[in-house]
Amino acid sequence: MAAPVAVHLEFGGGAELLFDGVKEHHVTLPSQSEPWDMKQLLVWIQRNLLKERPELFVQGDTVRPGILVLINDADWELMGELDYQLLDQDNIVFISTLHGG
Template identity: 65%
Template sequence: MAASSQTGMSITLEFSGGAELLFGKVKKHHISLDESTTAWTIKKLLIWVKDNLLKERPELFLQGETVRPGILVLVNDADWELLGELEYEIKENDNIVFISTLHGG
């Protein structure tokens, strides 16, 4: 019985530059998003991440419905600003990277 027969879309999330500290110090997460009647967008993904992966201090990762200023988001190595930001529709096997550019001192 192949596990891949379950419904869902597989993607990879990566957190670095200190952002991984908010996610249990785990840099890479392979996740399966449930099929839904509406497309998975980054906006919808951020809510899922907050509810399912974020371990502490959500205010350091999220601001309102988006990521905080100072967090760079890349989708398959492209800046999400070029792809529609929150409205980007996630596709099977996308690699989405969140890099914190803010460093404490």
């Protein structure tokens, strides 16, 4: 059984508007049989934090194009994207680069 994982989530560039305007969330993900990964985290965020317009944050089982994801200040593309296994105290930042006109 994998232990609970505490992570710091940050939303910026307008993405915070989908989360009641709250930029930072300190969350503890519950214990589960396998380690948490980014794909599972996105599902958890949708179920527990996302307040409105999920289509502006996720597309299919990943973040929609135009949302930059950083894991501990590194582009998630370098970290394995959806397959990255979360570690306790990871800092995950979602920055929207999409701006309406």
